[in-house]
Amino acid sequence: MDAYLLKKDFPVLDDKTLVYLDTAASSLKPKQVIKKLDEYYEKYSVNVHRGVYSLSYVATQLYEESRRKVSEFINADFDEIIFTRGASSALNLVATSYGLNNLTSEDEIIVSELEHHSQVLPWQNVSNITKAKLIYVPLNKEGRITVENFKKVLNKKTKVVALNYVSNVMGYVSPIKEIIRLSHEVGAVVSVDAAQAAPHMRIDVKDLDCDFLAFSGHKMLGPTGIGVMFGKKELLKDMPPIEFGGDMNDNVNLYDASWKDSPYKFETGTPPIAGAIGLGAAIDYLNNLGFENISTHEKKLKDYAVEKLLKIEDIIVYNKTSETGIITFNIAGVHPHDAVTFFDGDNICMRAGHHCAQLIIKWLEVVATLRVSFYLYNTIEDCDKFIESVKNARDFFKSVGF
Amino acid sequence: MRDLEVLYRQVIMEHYKNPRNKGLLNDSTYKTIHIKNPTCGDDITIQSKIEDGIVKDVRHDGTGCSICCSSASVMSETLIGKTKTDAKNITETYLNMLTNKEFDESVELEEAVVYRGVNKFPARIKCASIAWKAFEGTLEESE
Numbered sequence: 290m291d292a293y294l295l296k297k298d299f300p301v302l303d304d305k306t307l308v309y310l311d312t313a314a315s316s317l318k319p320k321q322v323i324k325k326l327d328e329y330y331e332k333y334s335v336n337v338h339r340g341v342y343s344l345s346y347v348a349t350q351l352y353e354e355s356r357r358k359v360s361e362f363i364n365a366d367f368d369e370i371i372f373t374r375g376a377s378s379a380l381n382l383v384a385t386s387y388g389l390n391n392l393t394s395e396d397e398i399i400v401s402e403l404e405h406h407s408q409v410l411p412w413q414n415v416s417n418i419t420k421a422k423l424i425y426v427p428l429n430k431e432g433r434i435t436v437e438n439f440k441k442v443l444n445k446k447t448k449v450v451a452l453n454y455v456s457n458v459m460g461y462v463s464p465i466k467e468i469i470r471l472s473h474e475v476g477a478v479v480s481v482d483a484a485q486a487a488p489h490m491r492i493d494v495k496d497l498d499c500d501f502l503a504f505s506g507h508k509m510l511g512p513t514g515i516g517v518m519f520g521k522k523e524l525l526k527d528m529p530p531i532e533f534g535g536d537m538n539d540n541v542n543l544y545d546a547s548w549k550d551s552p553y554k555f556e557t558g559t560p561p562i563a564g565a566i567g568l569g570a571a572i573d574y575l576n577n578l579g580f581e582n583i584s585t586h587e588k589k590l591k592d593y594a595v596e597k598l599l600k601i602e603d604i605i606v607y608n609k610t611s612e613t614g615i616i617t618f619n620i621a622g623v624h625p626h627d628a629v630t631f632f633d634g635d636n637i638c639m640r641a642g643h644h645c646a647q648l649i650i651k652w653l654e655v656v657a658t659l660r661v662s663f664y665l666y667n668t669i670e671d672c673d674k675f676i677e678s679v680k681n682a683r684d685f686f687k688s689v690g691f
Numbered sequence: 692m693r694d695l696e697v698l699y700r701q702v703i704m705e706h707y708k709n710p711r712n713k714g715l716l717n718d719s720t721y722k723t724i725h726i727k728n729p730t731c732g733d734d735i736t737i738q739s740k741i742e743d744g745i746v747k748d749v750r751h752d753g754t755g756c757s758i759c760c761s762s763a764s765v766m767s768e769t770l771i772g773k774t775k776t777d778a779k780n781i782t783e784t785y786l787n788m789l790t791n792k793e794f795d796e797s798v799e800l801e802e803a804v805v806y807r808g809v810n811k812f813p814a815r816i817k818c819a820s821i822a823w824k825a826f827e828g829t830l831e832e833s834e
């Protein structure tokens with residue numbers, strides 16, 4: 290895999306001075322994906338599942354072809370793939386449809402402080418409504434979810450386990466397969482937030498044996514506005530739709546109606562058609578490169594940058610041991626929001642704040658952090674520019690009196 | 692980096708390091724407004740005491756970046772002692788200046804005028820506004 294060549298696929302990187310280190314928020318999109326979107330809008334921009342004319346047939350074929358690609362991408366069955374607006378909607382769908390209808394005050398839901406708000410808040414809501422208890426896995430000293438700590442909170446009352454596969458702040462990979470195995474032993478279902486896993490590693494839902502899994506298109510080279518919820522067939526069958534309207538229904542009477550089978554009963558109204566087709570193209574692009582190559586490349590850049598960062602005085606790195614391409618850090622005494630303006634001046638895009646994960650920021654006992662995240666289009670030169678800018682930032686803030 | 696340097700070297704660092712009128716009072720004659728910028732974690736509370744149409748006191752507390760915290764301090768110094776009408780006018784002018792809207796240059800913003808430099812950093816305009824927005828809120832409450 291040649292990151293220098295790959296850069297040419299990403300029109301945003303035509304600006305050679307730009308260093309894009311915020312893929313964890315959203316990845317850049319390659320020409321191959323943009324072309325597919327254009328193709329949809331230019332050649333067959335009509336609705337799916339409705340028209341009996343041939344253009345609509347083409348659009349429907351391509352939309353459903355993407356569903357097939359997604360199902361192969363994570364080794365699921367075709368009808369276990371529900372298209373959503375993004376990981377957030379997918380995780381909300383699980384909590385609202387499964388959680389609200391299956392939990393009672395006798396039950397427990399396990400989450401963690403390492404979750405993105407989109408994973409923890411839907412379950413907080415379920416807990417508030419059903420009175421099921423929300424239980425947090427204690428994180429270890431590094432801020433990781435461990436099997437050992439998970440066992441401490443798992444018990445016969447546990448009905449749902451909702452955890453991340455890869456953390457968007459710490460970049461740690463959770464021992465999710467073992468967690469799923471243990472959860473099933475007590476009869477709990479597991480909902481996996483794979484928003485930061487899907488762009489970087491091969492996911493196999495059959496091997497994991499997870500019950501639900503969610504991710505977003507825009508973090509893995511795809512368009513915004515499209516996401517995926519995977520659910521095991523036998524669970525989806527009994528889950529009610531949470532949105533009602535066009536396309537999801539079967540027979541409609543004055544006072545009742547029946548629903549289509551999954552996945553369609555969960556896809557109300559006109560879906561993000563272009564988004565789904567674009568996501569298919571993104572999957573092709575990733576498959577072409579191979580996840581082995583992508584993750585090795587990211588890890589190499591991350592290790593290189595961490596080693597250099599640790600040599601700079603006043604730099605605090607919070608996740609030295611992470612397995613993926615995310616670095617969370619601060620410049621001692623400098624608020625991340627001040628720092629990020631400096632980096633912006635060097636045309637380096639990175640994130641400052643709490644990364645939609647306030648619980649882990651509180652756990653770290655800081656007000657906010659800086660975060661960089663590497664992807665397939667980043668190079669050693671990007672790392673060097675970043676490191677140089679960190680040094681200059683540190684010197685600058687010192688010189689003005691921080 | 693020149694723009695950034697100019698911005699920080701002026702009043703901002705001075706007030707960031709030595710904030711004036713900092714700390715809240717447990718006094719019911721003050722109106723209190725708390726504003727959070729959830730994306731970056733800036734979290735500011737402003738109190739004001741208006742008596743006989745005069746801004747008698749402005750207090751602030753919270754956490755945030757240098758621009759956010761210093762602007763609360765500068766604001767308190769600028770507004771204490773002004774009539775309520777002037778304070779309202781200054782606040783409106785300041786917020787218009789920040790967001791590149793037309794503003795009345797004849798209104799004396801005193802030290803707060805240095806925040807004009809923030810409009811070169813659009814992503815930071817929010818940081819420089821929240822204290823003033825909160826003050827605006829306390830005025831509305833005292834109406």
Ligand SMILES: Cc1ncc(COP(=O)(O)O)c(C=O)c1O
Nearest residue numbers: 375376377405407457484485505
């Ligand atoms: C771990 C994790 N979960 C969920 C989400 C939510 O994804 P989206 O905003 O695309 O719905 C994100 C994205 O920020 C994430 O990083």
